Amino acid sequence: IPKQKLDEMSPTARKCYVYLNQTSRSFAAVIQALDGDLRHAVCIFYLVLRALDTVEDDMTIPLKDKVQMLQNFYKNLESPDWKYMDSKDKDRIVLEDFPTISTEYRGLDEHYREVISDICHKMGDGMSEVLQTEVITLQDWNMYCHYVAGLVGIGLSKLFSASKLEDPIVGKDTQLSNSMGLFLQKTNIIRDYLEDNIDKREFWPRDVWSKYGKKLSDFQEKENITPALHCLNELITNALEHVPDVIKYMSRLRNQTVFNFCAIPQVMAIATLAKCYNNRNVFSGVVKIRKGQAVGLMMEATCFQSLRRILYKYAREIGKTIPPGDPSAPKTQKIISTVTSLG
Ligand code: PS7
Numbered sequence: 649i650p651k652q653k654l655d656e657m658s659p660t661a662r663k664c665y666v667y668l669n670q671t672s673r674s675f676a677a678v679i680q681a682l683d684g685d686l687r688h689a690v691c692i693f694y695l696v697l698r699a700l701d702t703v704e705d706d707m708t709i710p711l712k713d714k715v716q717m718l719q720n721f722y723k724n725l726e727s728p729d730w731k732y733m734d735s736k737d738k739d740r741i742v743l744e745d746f747p748t749i750s751t752e753y754r755g756l757d758e759h760y761r762e763v764i765s766d767i768c769h770k771m772g773d774g775m776s777e778v779l780q781t782e783v784i785t786l787q788d789w790n791m792y793c794h795y796v797a798g799l800v801g802i803g804l805s806k807l808f809s810a811s812k813l814e815d816p817i818v819g820k821d822t823q824l825s826n827s828m829g830l831f832l833q834k835t836n837i838i839r840d841y842l843e844d845n846i847d848k849r850e851f852w853p854r855d856v857w858s859k860y861g862k863k864l865s866d867f868q869e870k871e872n873i874t875p876a877l878h879c880l881n882e883l884i885t886n887a888l889e890h891v892p893d894v895i896k897y898m899s900r901l902r903n904q905t906v907f908n909f910c911a912i913p914q915v916m917a918i919a920t921l922a923k924c925y926n927n928r929n930v931f932s933g934v935v936k937i938r939k940g941q942a943v944g945l946m947m948e949a950t951c952f953q954s955l956r957r958i959l960y961k962y963a964r965e966i967g968k969t970i971p972p973g974d975p976s977a978p979k980t981q982k983i984i985s986t987v988t989s990l991g
């Protein structure tokens with residue numbers, strides 16, 4: 649943000665950008681590059697959801713209290729004094745200084761406020777529902793991902809259209825916005841197998857992993873590596889099913905800053921999936937794309953043609969590494985052919 653703009657900003661607005669940069673490695677730069685008043689709306693949307701997710705992730709809050717907090721969270725947007733001082737999370741600042749964020753929320757245009765409040769309400773309800781049940785079927789998996797990421801895509805798309813930087817259809821077509829979020833969230837859940845397992849959180853759907861093992865944590869044992877990889881490859885194949893929707897969604901965007909904001913997380917996700925595919929390190933550590941690769945992707949993903957080139961490249965890379973005897977091989981092959989032949 650230019651220095652002159654910073655000088656004009658109120659102290660609470662300025663603090664919000666400090667919190668954005670403190671709490672997000674992946675979104676801070678692209679949010680700050682957004683045009684017009686969309687930038688501030690998305691910044692506040694991010695911080696509100698970061699606060700809600702910090703409550704969801706806090707394993708020290710008793711279940712009953714957490715359910716109440718999540719369901720009522722959207723009401724805090726209207727309460728100038730609400731804050732929460734008992735979090736130990738690395739991002740606790742957004743809860744401890746929530747009054748700064750809610751002050752900025754209340755200063756937003758009412759079209760933006762409606763979207764943010766509605767998504768926050770639905771996400772809090774969804775998170776509290778999922779807390780009390782296990783992710784069993786693929787339908788459960790899609791449902792959880794809808795609550796924590798599909799709704800983000802739907803809300804962001806409505807903000808884009810409300811800003812007039814994008815056509816009304818972008819905000820109305822919730823199926824495609826949902827897919828944009830699901831692709832990111834599934835990638836996150838697949839990659840974070842070990843981290844979530846250590847935290848005793850299970851996001852891999854049981855109907856899938858139970859075909860390959862007795863317990864999800866058994867995939868950490870060296871002797872189970874073959875079924876573990878088969879399970880991993882099946883989930884990656886499932887995530888790839890969202891790519892055709894991602895391409896269609898991205899083809900509708902007209903504003904360059906909105907395009908970059910949307911494209912960068914999607915190309916990071918497909919590069920991450922390509923790196924995780926059939927990779928045993930998912931079960932023993934963190935699999936992350938290299939910094940240089942990430943920077944290259946961010947610079948390249950600035951127009952529809954290059955975005956498509958990147959998606960094809962990683963899809964083909966996965967296609968080349970399908971191991972013989974993998975139970976999902978025909979399905980994987982099929983979705984890769986679909987993605988690489990889209991006109
Ligand atoms: C409002 C930019 C662009 C149409 C906090 C962006 C956590 C993957 O928890 O921080 O650390 O493992 O790595 C972001 C669609 C949401 C979905 C969801 C809101 C894309 C609260 C991102 C960010 C829609 C629930 C962050 C979904 O991952 O996860 C804004 C279009 C927050 C997007 C969470 C996850 C996001 C996530 P963690 P990360």
Ligand code: MN
Nearest residue numbers: 701702704705
């Ligand atoms: Mn969470």
Ligand code: MN
Nearest residue numbers: 701702704705
């Ligand atoms: Mn989280």
Ligand code: MN
Nearest residue numbers: 836837840844
């Ligand atoms: Mn995660």
